[in-house]
Amino acid sequence: MTESTFFGEGKPIAGEIAVPGDKSISHRAVIFGSIASGTTTIDGFLRGNDCLSTLACMRALGVGIDDSGDRITVHGHGFDGLKEPSSVLDVGNSGTTIRLLSGLLSARPFYTVLAGDASIHKRPMGRVIDPLTMMGGKLWARRGNRFAPISIKGRPLHAIRYTLPVASAQVKSALLLAGLQTEGVTVLTEPGPSRDHTERMIQAFGGDIRTEGFMHRIAGPQTLAGIHVRVPGDFSSAAFFIAAALLTPGSHLVLRSVGVNPTRIGMVDILRKMGGNIHFSNERDWNGEPVADIEVEYGTLRAAEIGGPAIPRLIDELPVMALIATEAEGTTVIKDAAELKVKETNRIQTTVEQLRKIGADIEETDDGMIVRGHPGRRFTGGTVDSAGDHRIGMMLAIAAQKSDNPVSVCNAEAMAVSFPSFRDRLAALKK
Ligand code: S3P
Numbered sequence: 155m156t157e158s159t160f161f162g163e164g165k166p167i168a169g170e171i172a173v174p175g176d177k178s179i180s181h182r183a184v185i186f187g188s189i190a191s192g193t194t195t196i197d198g199f200l201r202g203n204d205c206l207s208t209l210a211c212m213r214a215l216g217v218g219i220d221d222s223g224d225r226i227t228v229h230g231h232g233f234d235g236l237k238e239p240s241s242v243l244d245v246g247n248s249g250t251t252i253r254l255l256s257g258l259l260s261a262r263p264f265y266t267v268l269a270g271d272a273s274i275h276k277r278p279m280g281r282v283i284d285p286l287t288m289m290g291g292k293l294w295a296r297r298g299n300r301f302a303p304i305s306i307k308g309r310p311l312h313a314i315r316y317t318l319p320v321a322s323a324q325v326k327s328a329l330l331l332a333g334l335q336t337e338g339v340t341v342l343t344e345p346g347p348s349r350d351h352t353e354r355m356i357q358a359f360g361g362d363i364r365t366e367g368f369m370h371r372i373a374g375p376q377t378l379a380g381i382h383v384r385v386p387g388d389f390s391s392a393a394f395f396i397a398a399a400l401l402t403p404g405s406h407l408v409l410r411s412v413g414v415n416p417t418r419i420g421m422v423d424i425l426r427k428m429g430g431n432i433h434f435s436n437e438r439d440w441n442g443e444p445v446a447d448i449e450v451e452y453g454t455l456r457a458a459e460i461g462g463p464a465i466p467r468l469i470d471e472l473p474v475m476a477l478i479a480t481e482a483e484g485t486t487v488i489k490d491a492a493e494l495k496v497k498e499t500n501r502i503q504t505t506v507e508q509l510r511k512i513g514a515d516i517e518e519t520d521d522g523m524i525v526r527g528h529p530g531r532r533f534t535g536g537t538v539d540s541a542g543d544h545r546i547g548m549m550l551a552i553a554a555q556k557s558d559n560p561v562s563v564c565n566a567e568a569m570a571v572s573f574p575s576f577r578d579r580l581a582a583l584k585k
Contacts, residue, residue, distance in 0.1 A: 158566035158577060160550075162535060162557030165584040166404035166452070173392045173579075175200035175385035176413045177572050178323070179443065181208045181250045182355045183383040185258065185331070187228030188217040188236070190359050192380035196226040199385055202544075202572045207246035207270075211255060214239040215266075230380050233335055238264030242303070245270040247498060247542075247571050249277055250324055252302060256282045257328025260291035261335040262308035269303035273498050273542060279304055282328045285316050289332055289340075313338030313374070320493060321346040321466045323417075326370070333372040334361065344368040348466045349417040354442040358383070384440040386413030391573050393421055393471045394548045395583065396450050397478050400430055401555045405452040407583065414446045420467030421475060422448075428455045428482055457484030457527055465490050470497075472523075473505040473549040479525035480514045480533075481556060488522035498571075499543040508538040508550055512561060535559025544571035551580065 180200040185208065187194030199205065209226070213219050216237035218229035236259075245251040245268055252268050256279070259266045269275070280300040283293045289311040295304045313336050318325055321344050330352050333340030346368065353370065356363045359378035364371040392409045399405035414422075414434060422432055431453045434446040457479060460468070468475065472491055479486035494501040506518040513534040515526040535557040540547030547569045554561035569576045 155565050156567045157562050157564050158551070159560045159562045160554035161560050162533070162554035164402060164555065164558070166402050167395065167399045167407050167583045168405060168585045169583050170408045170410060171395060171579060171583060172410045173387040173395070173412060174202070174573060174575065176388040177202060177204060177390065178250065178349060178351045179385050179413065180205040181254065182351055183385060184208050184212055184219070184226065184228060185254060186355050186359050186378060187230050187380060188212045188215070189233050189258070190230040190378040190380045191232045192230060194228040194230060194380040194383060196228070196383045196385060197224070199226045200388065200572070202570060202574060203246055204248035204251065204571050207244065207248045208251045211243045211245065211251060214241065214243055228380070232377060233262065236262050239266060242267045242269050245274060247271050247273055249274065252279070252304065253282045253324035253328045254331060256293065256304055256306065257286060257331040259306050259308050260286045260289070260293060261311050261332050265305070265307050267303055267305045275302050278496050281320065281322060281325050285314070285325070285329055286332060288314050288316065289336065291332070311336045313340040315341040317343045318345060321348040323348040323352065327352040330356065330363070330370065330372055334374050334376050336374040339371055339373045342370045346463050346466055347417055349415065351415065351443070358441045381441070386440055386443055386445040387411050388572070389413050389418045390470045392448060393474050394552050394576070396432070396448070397474045398552045398555050398580070399450045399452055400425070400455065400478055401481050401552070403452050407450050409448040411445055412448050414444050417467055420464045421471040424458055424460055424464065424468065424475065428458045429453060430455060454529060455482035457482045457486040459487050461487070461489035461491070461522070469493060470545060473501055473545055474552065476505050476516060476523050476525050477509065477549050477553055479527055480509070480516065481529055482527040483529055484527055486525040486527060488525070489519070490521055492521040499541045499546060501543065501546065504541045504543060504546045505549070508546065509553065511538050512536050512553060512557060533557035535561050537562045537564065539563070540565040540568045542568050544568045544573065548573060548576055551576070
């Protein structure tokens with residue numbers, strides 16, 4: 155376990171940065187490359203531990219994947235190219251890997267076991283196992299089929315109409331990966347918006363998916379063809395630097411080539427309402443994904459109410475939004491965010507507990523947080539703990555910007571799940 159110390163000298167954040175590749179898109183690029191026919195090349199693949207878990211799982215399923223350092227090349231042979239692995243598939247800390255592969259493998263004619271670390275074994279898996287079982291899948295898991303490890307005896311499935319109980323891109327994607335292999339039309343309805351990278355990627359790989367509002371129809375079976383994928387920078391990684399700039403007077407930052415898919419940038423909408431200076435330029439399209447340069451400048455902020463359908467569009471950014479709210483004038487209320495309790499940690503609890511340790515005025519509610527902002531009031535600094543959660547670790551490192559004393563983050567190695575070079579990149583931006 156490593157402890158990493160961040161020095162809160164309040165130095166402005168300035169310059170330009172290209173953040174590492176998008177985590178959600180990197181997972182999907184390797185998975186879709188593996189099930190497509192032909193070669194898929196991937197530039198900008200995120201070398202975080204989560205995406206490396208997906209890569210290792212696809213290799214264990216018999217897919218040829220070359221890694222030149224700059225570029226990943228996946229030699230896909232269609233769904234039938236996947237073979238029964240000789241051992242348990244290790245998903246590490248990755249919810250996206252275990253849930254998407256559960257859907258994919260439920261329809262493959264062989265046996266697999268998906269297992270991961272202690273955190274993944276505590277996260278809810280019934281949300282994928284239940285609908286896959288309704289499709290005729292044979293899946294088993296611990297404690298009443300609700301917790302990993304998951305074992306799967308793959309077989310032909312049948313199409314269903316299903317309404318997801320929670321807006322979840324991982325569940326939707328698992329069912330789309332099953333539906334792509336299944337005779338008939340699988341119809342999925344979501345209760346609200348969730349990230350749509352899978353839908354965009356199905357189309358980029360030549361597949362057909364119809365979406366109307368929150369309803370998706372996928373007719374199977376389909377075959378996909380390999381493509382060249384350019385992975386945009388991860389908005390969820392950019393969010394930490396946006397926060398650092400907004401917390402530190404004198405900051406001015408440009409983030410190059412960041413994914414600005416509307417299902418991912420709820421944080422920008424909220425920050426603009428709070429008075430944040432954020433501008434997009436050079437807007438373009440990479441494989442059906444919108445990309446832009448983002449410019450952010452320090453300025454004073456006011457509190458906001460964050461809840462309702464906005465939540466899935468900024469779910470991974472809520473810990474760092476809570477931190478930003480400590481600097482905004484007034485009381486920020488985050489609600490309707492109970493899903494935060496079943497992320498890598500209970501992120502309502504870990505955010506509140508750790509930020510309080512260094513002097514934040516924040517409290518936990520059943521489905522969110524209440525943050526009383528004190529613009530200009532410095533944190534005390536001290537020792538905090540990522541609790542093994544990458545996003546909590548990085549949020550706490552950024553909290554040092556608002557402290558005159560150092561902030562030491564225990565279990566700092568967790569940051570490598572989504573952003574291995576985080577510490578160096580942050581240091582390079584402090585002027
Ligand atoms: C992800 C979906 C989200 C998000 C997670 C990545 C994905 O989870 O929180 O970090 O890649 O599909 P849900 O599926 O639970 O919404």
